[in-house]
Amino acid sequence: MKHSEFWQVLDETFGPGYGRSVAEDLVLPGAGGRTAAAALAEGVPPRQVWDAVCDEMQLDESTRWLHRIDPDDPVRRSRR
Structure with a gap:
């Protein structure tokens, strides 16, 4: 996982505003x-x-592996 992928899945999972709060707080x-x-x-x-974020926030396995799904995949696009 690259840093850019981390920030992208964080934003996709929590939304840009709340995601940044999760990362900072x-x-x-x-x-x-x-x-x-x-x-x-x-x-x-x-x-x-x-x-660690996935564990602490009790996220499901599909979210844990979100960074492995192509951003153009319909499954991933449907999460946005």
Whole structure:
């Protein structure tokens, strides 16, 4: 997962405004007790941070793997 994919699936999952709030405010035990934004800034791989977000927010498996679906795939477009 690239940083750009992290931000894209975060926005698709939560919406741009709330997604940024999740990244800045939600402390993630799976990211060493840091927020997603802090963990990324400190070099934690985006995939590990995304997994921590999914775990903390109890997101389903289809959302966890959203970054693996082509953005033009009808399944992914229907989530927008």
